[in-house]
Amino acid sequence: MLNLGVLASGRGSNFQAIIDAIAWGVLPAKIKVLVTDNPEAYAIERARRAGIPWHYFDPKGFKNKEEYEKEIVKTLLSYEVDTVCLAGYMRLIGKPLLSSFPMRIINIHPALLPAFPGLHAQKQALDYGVKIAGCTVHFVDEGMDTGPIILQAAVPVYDDDSEESLSERILEQEHRILVEALRLLSENRLLVEGRRVRILPDGGEGHGK
Numbered sequence: 446m447l448n449l450g451v452l453a454s455g456r457g458s459n460f461q462a463i464i465d466a467i468a469w470g471v472l473p474a475k476i477k478v479l480v481t482d483n484p485e486a487y488a489i490e491r492a493r494r495a496g497i498p499w500h501y502f503d504p505k506g507f508k509n510k511e512e513y514e515k516e517i518v519k520t521l522l523s524y525e526v527d528t529v530c531l532a533g534y535m536r537l538i539g540k541p542l543l544s545s546f547p548m549r550i551i552n553i554h555p556a557l558l559p560a561f562p563g564l565h566a567q568k569q570a571l572d573y574g575v576k577i578a579g580c581t582v583h584f585v586d587e588g589m590d591t592g593p594i595i596l597q598a599a600v601p602v603y604d605d606d607s608e609e610s611l612s613e614r615i616l617e618q619e620h621r622i623l624v625e626a627l628r629l630l631s632e633n634r635l636l637v638e639g640r641r642v643r644i645l646p647d648g649g650e651g652h653g654k
């Protein structure tokens with residue numbers, strides 16, 4: 446059973462996918478708290494509807510990024526969070542969070558990493574002209590979308606795709622693999638060996654590092 450803290454900056458459809466998976470009984474987890482850096486994030490409305498506590502912290506209201514993250518860590522720990530999920534959280538994660546949750550922070554990214562890290566990944570893929578796009582769930586390290594990869598899913602890119610149509614096709618897969626990765630984590634089935642993450646058979650005891 447995971448005690449999840451979710452960090453989100455916007456629409457929150459990935460956050461919703463987690464809420465739904467828990468409600469349907471396919472993910473043994475509890476979302477203890479949502480933290481957002483955006484007071485306009487629709488994710489807040491989703492938290493309200495689901496009865497999940499949420500906190501907004503304005504990064505500009507802190508002396509520096511470290512102080513901002515320390516506040517987030519304090520909040521997550523006060524809710525007894527053991528696993529952090531970045532669900533459309535648009536900031537690079539720093540030391541305070543990484544050292545408080547080693548190999549317990551996962552991120553969903555809308556590209557087949559290591560291709561197209563950072564912002565506007567779907568547009569990057571279209572502009573590059575790839576024929577296959579997709580998404581990646583990975584453990585978070587100090588880099589930009591560089592941590593060990595847990596799961597990926599591929600989708601075709603069509604000639605008449607716009608950024609919106611491609612993003613929508615990828616998003617469907619994001620929701621699926623994010624929930625699947627969390628489920629594997631909840632079952633202790635992810636074994637991190639350097640950069641490689643092995644998925645252990647049912648009943649396996651995984652561990653980080």
Ligand code: GAR
Pocket residue numbers: 453455456457458459460532533534535553554555563564565566616619
């Ligand atoms: C998703 O496509 C997610 O992969 C992406 O932001 C979107 C958030 O959608 N994240 C990143 O680009 C992080 N680098 P959502 O708010 O509906 O989940």
